[in-house]
Amino acid sequence: MQRIVQEVDTITASDLHRRLSQADGQDEVSHLAQRFNSLLDRLETAFAGQRTFVRDASHELRTPLTVLTGELEVALLQERSPTEYRRVLQSTLDAARMLTALTNGLLQIARASDDPSQVPMAPVRLDELLLQAHEEVLRRQPTCRIDLEFGEPTMPGSAFEVLGNEPLLLSAVLNVLENACKFSKDSQEPIMAIITCLGREVQLQVRDRGVGMTEADRQQVFVPFFRAEAIRTVPGHGIGLPLTAKIMALHSGSIRVDSELGTGTQVTLRLPLVRS
Ligand SMILES: Nc1ncnc2c1ncn2[C@@H]1O[C@H](COP(=O)(O)OP(=O)(O)OP(=O)(O)O)[C@@H](O)[C@H]1O
Ligand SMILES: [Mg+2]
Structure with missing residues (x-):
């Protein structure tokens, strides 16, 4: 000893x-x-x-x-x-x-990355947050087209409500929407942002028909400062998705990225609903 x-x-x-x-x-x-x-x-x-x-x-x-x-x-x-x-x-x-x-x-x-108990949390409506993020993305990238789709809330009254830190959640949604715009500039098809309730979770799915990425790149998107070789001419630092992943973890949520090179990308965010 x-x-x-x-x-x-x-x-x-x-x-x-x-x-x-x-x-x-x-x-x-x-x-x-x-x-x-x-x-x-x-x-x-x-x-x-x-x-x-x-x-x-x-x-x-x-x-x-x-x-x-x-x-x-x-x-x-x-x-x-x-x-x-x-x-x-x-x-x-x-x-x-x-x-x-x-x-x-x-x-x-x-x-x-802080201790979750130190981050102020309050009920946040994810559908309202999506509208806010949508407005902000259009302000930054006026040519971008995003179709919003709202599913039926499973629990009336507490629709799409999660417990969270609003500025951080807004930044998470904004990062994902902004990526979809940035990396699908030449696509004719609009971006789809779909919000639905799945059991005790609310899910936001953002799909674009943009440049997509290889499987090797997809595996690195959460590494801070990583940027795919092919998109280096598009401005950015490679911190949007790592930040989004940290924000989701802080809220006991998850993020998933599916992508195919030349076809498009789909990002899925999930957060636990506030129990009524
Ligand atoms: N929707 C998408 N379509 C194609 N590639 C994407 C998409 N979203 C992310 N990526 C790839 O993942 C990398 C990391 O994304 P991330 O949001 O962290 O960085 P960024 O958008 O390049 O820069 P920043 O977010 O710091 O402005 C991107 O550089 C790009 O290569
Ligand atoms: Mg980004």
Whole structure:
């Protein structure tokens, strides 16, 4: 026991790869050491994930900052015409707006990763939230066409009502609708957003007939900052879906992505209904 205590005392955040040596017997002390070692396995994986996240986030933040600084430095090298100053101001404003959107997304990821008991929750009607998200997407992408379909609520009075944090849920729905618009620009068919009740859950399904993705890409869509090679010309940072997945987990819900390259994508969100 004393040896275990000594070994435990030497493990810090910077050497989480270390393990207790007394873990290969059958007795209770070995059992405790084994459990402690598997706790270290989990912590090591979580720390590695955090490190990757911070590295990728810094990279995403640095790119627009580099563009911004470069553009301003070049503009200041000599006197310019008012038109030129205007162009530089516009492009730096665009970069600053992108930075704002990105930092907002990162802050939301941090909030959604928090302890659920710290996030304020209240009854939220998902059908009303969908209308709100629809309006916002059209404001951002006026050419986008989305058909909304509302199924019959199973419980009258508490229709499509879930217990949740409204700003976070709105952001989840918005991310999915916005992706459907962004990645189906050349499609003639409208996007379908269908909300239904299934037993004790409410389901929102968003289908597009856009570019779709390969199975290999589909498996990575929840990895922060992942973006499919083919769509890199479309603006984005690869944080919408990882954020949506975190928000769904925070609400005891789920997200599922089905897709076929060149055919389209279907995203299904499910959340537990408020029990009446
Ligand atoms: N509806 C869709 N059709 C085709 N590909 C999609 C669709 N939704 C997501 N993807 C793929 O999954 C990747 C991750 O999506 P995500 O929403 O996280 O990032 P993004 O939309 O590229 O950027 P951001 O959401 O940060 O603005 C996308 O870059 C794209 O490759
Ligand atoms: Mg997105």
